[in-house]
Amino acid sequence: xxxxxxxxxxxxxxxxxxxxxxxxxxxxxxxxxxxxxxxxxxxxxxxxxxxxxxxxxxxxxxxxxxxxxxxxxxxxxxxxxxxxxxxxxxxxxxxxxxxxxxxxxxxxxxxxxxxxxxxxxxxxxxxxxxxxxxxxxxxxxxxxxxxxxxxxxxxxxxxxxxxxxxxxxxxxxxxxxxxxxxxxxxxxxxxxxxxxxxxxxxxxxxxxxxxxxxxxxxxxxxxxxxxxxxxxxxxxxxxxxxxxxxxxxxxxxxxxxxxxxxxxxxxxxxxxxxxxxxx
Amino acid sequence: xxxxxxxxxxxxxxxxxxxxxxxxxxxxxxxxxxxxxxxxxxxxxxxxxxxxxxxxxxxxxxxxxxxxxxxxxxxxxxxxxxxxxxxxxxxxxxxxxxxxxxxxxxxxxxxxxxxxxxxxxxxxxxxxxxxxxxxxxxxxxxxxxxxxxxxxxxxxxxxxxxxxxxxxxxxxxxxxxxxxxxxxxxxxxxxxxxxxxxxxxxxxxxxxxxxxxxxxxxxxxxxxxxxxxxxxxxxxxxxxxxxxxxxxxxxxxxxxxxxxxxxxxxxxxxxxxxxxxxxxxxxxxxxxxxxxxxxxxxxxxxxxxxxxxxxxxxxxxxxxxxxxxxxxxxxxxxxxxxxxxxxxxxxxxxxxxxxxxxxxxxxxxxxxxxxxxxxxxxxxxxxxxxxxxxxxxxxxxxxxxxxxxxxxxxxxxxxxxxxxxxxxxxxxxxxxxxxxxxxxxxxxxxxxxxxxxxxxxxxxxx
Numbered sequence: 007x008x009x010x011x012x013x014x015x016x017x018x019x020x021x022x023x024x025x026x027x028x029x030x031x032x033x034x035x036x037x038x039x040x041x042x043x044x045x046x047x048x049x050x051x052x053x054x055x056x057x058x059x060x061x062x063x064x065x066x067x068x069x070x071x072x073x074x075x076x077x078x079x080x081x082x083x084x085x086x087x088x089x090x091x092x093x094x095x096x097x098x099x100x101x102x103x104x105x106x107x108x109x110x111x112x113x114x115x116x117x118x119x120x121x122x123x124x125x126x127x128x129x130x131x132x133x134x135x136x137x138x139x140x141x142x143x144x145x146x147x148x149x150x151x152x153x154x155x156x157x158x159x160x161x162x163x164x165x166x167x168x169x170x171x172x173x174x175x176x177x178x179x180x181x182x183x184x185x186x187x188x189x190x191x192x193x194x195x196x197x198x199x200x201x202x203x204x205x206x207x208x209x210x211x212x213x214x215x216x217x218x219x220x221x222x223x224x225x226x227x228x229x230x231x232x233x234x235x236x237x238x239x240x241x242x243x244x245x246x247x248x249x250x251x252x253x254x255x256x257x258x259x260x261x262x263x264x265x266x267x268x269x270x271x272x273x274x275x276x277x278x279x280x281x282x283x284x285x
Numbered sequence: 286x287x288x289x290x291x292x293x294x295x296x297x298x299x300x301x302x303x304x305x306x307x308x309x310x311x312x313x314x315x316x317x318x319x320x321x322x323x324x325x326x327x328x329x330x331x332x333x334x335x336x337x338x339x340x341x342x343x344x345x346x347x348x349x350x351x352x353x354x355x356x357x358x359x360x361x362x363x364x365x366x367x368x369x370x371x372x373x374x375x376x377x378x379x380x381x382x383x384x385x386x387x388x389x390x391x392x393x394x395x396x397x398x399x400x401x402x403x404x405x406x407x408x409x410x411x412x413x414x415x416x417x418x419x420x421x422x423x424x425x426x427x428x429x430x431x432x433x434x435x436x437x438x439x440x441x442x443x444x445x446x447x448x449x450x451x452x453x454x455x456x457x458x459x460x461x462x463x464x465x466x467x468x469x470x471x472x473x474x475x476x477x478x479x480x481x482x483x484x485x486x487x488x489x490x491x492x493x494x495x496x497x498x499x500x501x502x503x504x505x506x507x508x509x510x511x512x513x514x515x516x517x518x519x520x521x522x523x524x525x526x527x528x529x530x531x532x533x534x535x536x537x538x539x540x541x542x543x544x545x546x547x548x549x550x551x552x553x554x555x556x557x558x559x560x561x562x563x564x565x566x567x568x569x570x571x572x573x574x575x576x577x578x579x580x581x582x583x584x585x586x587x588x589x590x591x592x593x594x595x596x597x598x599x600x601x602x603x604x605x606x607x608x609x610x611x612x613x614x615x616x617x618x619x620x621x622x623x624x625x626x627x628x629x630x631x632x633x634x635x636x637x638x639x640x641x642x643x644x645x646x647x648x649x650x651x652x653x654x655x656x657x658x659x660x661x662x663x664x665x666x667x668x669x670x671x672x673x674x675x676x677x678x679x680x681x682x683x684x685x686x687x688x689x690x691x692x693x694x695x696x697x698x699x700x701x702x703x704x705x706x707x708x709x710x711x712x713x714x715x716x717x718x719x720x721x722x723x724x725x726x727x728x729x730x731x732x733x734x735x736x737x738x739x740x741x742x743x744x745x746x747x
Contacts, residue, residue, distance in 0.1 A: 137462055226465025233472035240479040248485065 034062035034107060038117035043209060044095045045124070052093045055119050057105030059086040064109050072104040072116075074151075097126030100151040124210035125150035125183075130203065133217040138194045144187040144216045146203035154205035156185035161200040161215055169201075194220045307485065308427035308435065314480035315424045315439040318382070321474050322413045324446025326354060329405075331454040335463040340398050350401050357410020358417065359662035365415040366422070366655025367514035374419045374651075375484040381415025382477025384408055389471030393464045409474075416477055418658060421638060422651040423484055430583060432642075437579020437635035444572035444631075516645075516652025524644050524704055525653065529660050531699035532637055535597055536661045537668030538692030541685060542567070542604060542626060544669050549682040550619065553611035563620055567627030574631025582636060588711055589640050590700065596633035598697040603629060605690030608683045643711055644703070668692065 037058040044053070059066060071081040071090045081090060092099050100123035106116040129147030136142045148154055158178055159166045169176050169187075177188040185203055198220045204213040329351055336347045368377045388409030395401045421436075428435045457466035512518065519525045546567070550560035582592050603626035610618035638654060645653045672685035679685075705712040 135459055135462075221460070221462055221465070226461040226468050229461075229469050230472045233469065234475065237472075237475050237479050240476075241482045244479065244482040 034066070034109075034112075034115045035060045036105065036107065036115060036117040038105065038119050041120040041122065043122050044097065044100055045209075049095060051095075052091055053095045053099075053121065055090045055092075055103055055105070055121070057088050057107075057117055057119075059107055059115075062107075062109070062115075064111050067108045067110055069105060069107045072106055074101045092121075095121075095123075097123045097150040098128075099123075100149075102151065120151070122152060122207075122209050123150050125154040125205040125207055125212055127203070127205060127212050127214045130214045131216050133219065135219045135221060136192055137221045138192055138223055140192055142189045142192055142197075142218055144189075144201055144203070144218065146185050146205070146214060148183045148205045148212075150183075150205075150207065150209075152207045153182040154207040154211070156180045157204045157206070158185070158187050159202045159204065161202050166202070189218075192220045194222055303427050304430050305428070308424065310483055311420075311424050311427055312435050312439055314483045315420045316442045318378075318416055318420050318477045318480045319439055320442040320446030320450075321477055322358070322385070322417055323443045324450050325470070325474065326351060326358075326413075327443070327447045328450035328454050331451065331458055332463055332467070335458060336398070336401065339463070342398050346398060350398075350405050353402055353406030354410040354413070356662070356666070357407050358413040359658050361411050361414030362418045362658035363515055363652070363655035365418045366516070366651045366653075367511070368415070369419045369422070369651050370514040370516075371510075373484075373486045374423050375481055375486055377419050378416050378423075378481030378484060379478045381412045381419075382475060382479075382481055383412070385412030385416065385477060386471045386473075386475035388412060389467050389474055391471075393467035393471065412474075412477075416481070418655045419651065420480070420484075422654050425638065425642060425650060426647055433582040433589065433635055433639040434576075434579040436639050437575040437577075437582075440634050441572045441575045441631075444568055444575075447568070514652065516649050516656060519645060519649065519653055519656060522645075527699060527703050528640065528644055529657055531597075531696040531703075532657060533661045533664035534696035534699060535600075535633070535637075535693045536665040537671075538601065538604060538689035539630060540665055540669055541672045541689035542607065542623075542630075545672060545676070545682055545685060546607065546623065549608065549686070550611065552681060553619070554614065555611075555616060555619070559616060563623045566620055567623040567630075570624045570627035571631035574628035575635050577628075578632030579635040582639070588709070589636055589643060590703065590706065590711075593633060593636040593640055594697045594700050596629050596636065597693045597700070600626060600629040600633055601690045601693030601697070603690075604693070605687055607690075608681075608686045612683075 037056075037060050039054070039056045042053050042055070055071075057069070059069070066084075066086070068082050068084050069086075069088045070083070071078045071088070078090070081088075088105055090103065090105070100121045103119045103121060104116045105119075106114050108114050125148040127146050127148045129145070131144060134142055134144060144158075146156070156178075158169055160169055173193075175190045175193075177190070179186045179188070185205075187201065187203070189197060198218055200215045200217050202213050202215045204211055333344065333347045333350070336342070336350075337344050340347075365377055365381065385408075388404045388407075388411075391408065392401055392404040395404060421439075424435055424439065425432055454466065454470075457469055460466075461469065543564075547560045547564055550563050551557065555563075578592070578596065582589055603622055606622050607619070607626065610622045638657075641653050641657065642650045668689065672682075672689050675685040675688060676682050700706070
């Protein structure tokens with residue numbers, strides 16, 4: 007073999023072996039703070055996320071922060087050491103944070119910091135009133151990272167029962183931060199009650215209850231009949247009271263000519279009697 | 286003798302007319318029925334939200350329901366008055382109450398918006414029209430010296446019941462759904478039947494008794510009877526026409542603040558709660574104004590017509606001041622002007638009806654009130670869209686409020702052209718017709734007496 011060919015092969019082999027090291031040397035290194043867990047006791051204290059660009063072969067253009075895949079506005083800066091401060095951390099502020107460094111001649115570099123919290127249920131109905139036979143929709147919305155798993159239960163005072171779907175009328179749809187419980191064709195005997203949605207993730211769980219009331223079709227009839235009865239009784243009382251007082255009223259009123267005649271003859275008789283008795 | 290008793294009554298109502306007694310019971314009945322008519326109409330907003338959701342119609346289409354109801358109530362007022370003149374008030378009011386309740390009960394079964402127009406709008410509106418004017422006229426006939434106070438107390442029910450009904454209707458809708466709530470409301474409206482039952486059937490010695498005995502069955506006589514029931518002859522009398530015109534002008538501007546004050550407050554830069562509070566404050570002083578004005582008018586320090594002119598002019602001035610006060614940006618100024626406006630507008634409502642018997646006499650009051658309601662309502666219908674149009678053209682509410690405020694002031698000026706306006710005492714109410722009646726009655730009684738087979742002592746007893 008030619009001695010030049012062997013040398014060439016060795017150089018290529020070494021070059022290939024060394025390439026990862028070299029490119030590793032070229033890749034920018036970012037020093038990022040560890041993941042943070044937001045708890046109830048730390049809720050007032052501000053949280054600071056830090057990213058430091060330690061090594062980079064080309065000067066970076068700028069850096070910015072992203073949360074859950076969307077850029078956070080007003081975080082673009084040209085510093086190597088960039089921080090993002092969450093002043094009053096709530097469950098809402100948890101998520102996957104990324105500090106991104108942009109370069110002119112190289113692809114972006116980023117580091118991920120996870121901020122985890124217990125889920126917080128932000129939206130649910132306190133009560134739902136539906137008629138018999140209609141469909142009810144109960145929902146719960148949450149904020150928090152990581153996304154929770156949802157369960158629905160029925161609450162009876164202090165005891166919890168899982169939802170009995172033997173009738174096949176219950177449908178649960180779960181998405182990341184949202185869950186929906188649909189009940190079709192409400193049954194007035196079994197369905198009313200308190201329903202609880204429970205959101206659980208690695209850090210903890212929360213739950214909220216919704217009261218479901220089912221209105222019977224006949225429910226308004228009773229007050230209606232009661233009011234009708236009251237009115238009939240009132241009218242009867244009024245008419246009877248008046249009939250009993252009626253004879254007195256006739257004497258006082260100005261009656262048309264016909265009755266007048268009777269009055270005058272009565273008066274005439276009275277006058278005669280008075281004259282005879284001589285007051 | 287019983288015949289002589291009629292003369293003092295015709296000579297001076299002030300002294301001999303009824304006042305109190307059964308009148309207070311009728312006042313309570315008027316209180317209840319007015320709240321079930323107007324208080325109910327004003328609180329239907331809760332249902333409209335439900336209708337928009339259920340029937341999937343625009344809120345404008347749904348608001349036509351209450352417009353139809355109000356229009357029907359005012360349109361059928363003369364009919365109610367005429368029926369009272371022809372038959373008796375008790376029957377008319379009980380029928381009206383039944384129709385009002387029936388309309389709401391039928392509405393609970395509606396399957397489309399047109400059904401609601403027909404039931405809640407036309408049928409209930411007809412019922413309300415048959416109830417309001419007869420009840421008001423009956424109460425007014427049962428009071429003389431305390432008439433205005435009675436009216437003030439009765440009309441205060443509108444404001445009070447609007448306050449009470451809004452949360453009540455909300456509760457009913459939540460517990461029973463809108464169908465059940467309408468059913469129960471229909472039942473509650475039937476209470477008007479009980480109120481109507483309280484009206485004691487009284488003889489009425491007024492215009493309709495002037496039926497010509499000769500041509501009883503001819504067409505012309507029928508028309509004459511109908512027109513006398515409707516009191517159409519009033520339309521040819523100058524004092525009545527002047528007064529109706531004045532009240533119509535008042536009506537054109539009167540409702541504008543109720544429709545536009547909240548929007549105007551928001552536009553002036555105040556928050557939703559501040560704007561809503563302004564309305565509530567005006568509503569509260571409205572109730573106060575009705576009662577106070579009624580009490581004060583009955584003290585007889587001033588003539589009713591003068592007090593009415595005063596309140597009307599003040600109301601017009603305060604309506605005009607409303608946009609001016611918010612120009613300065615001061616919330617306190619806006620609230621103060623609204624309070625004053627509310628007081629004046631309530632004050633004039635008590636008096637507006639009480640003046641009518643002073644112009645046309647107690648006997649023709651029923652028909653007069655009916656016609657007045659019909660004519661003034663058409664002016665009211667024109668006034669509010671006009672103010673909306675002005676706002677659309679100019680971009681703010683300054684022009685609408687200015688124009689709206691000028692209407693009551695024009696009304697005051699019109700009132701000043703009433704006969705005997707500038708005298709210090711009330712002129713005697715027109716008694717020509719009733720005197721004729723009494724004369725005819727006397728004559729026919731004498732004839733009856735003469736035709737009796739009795740001795741001459743009967744005639745000497747006269």
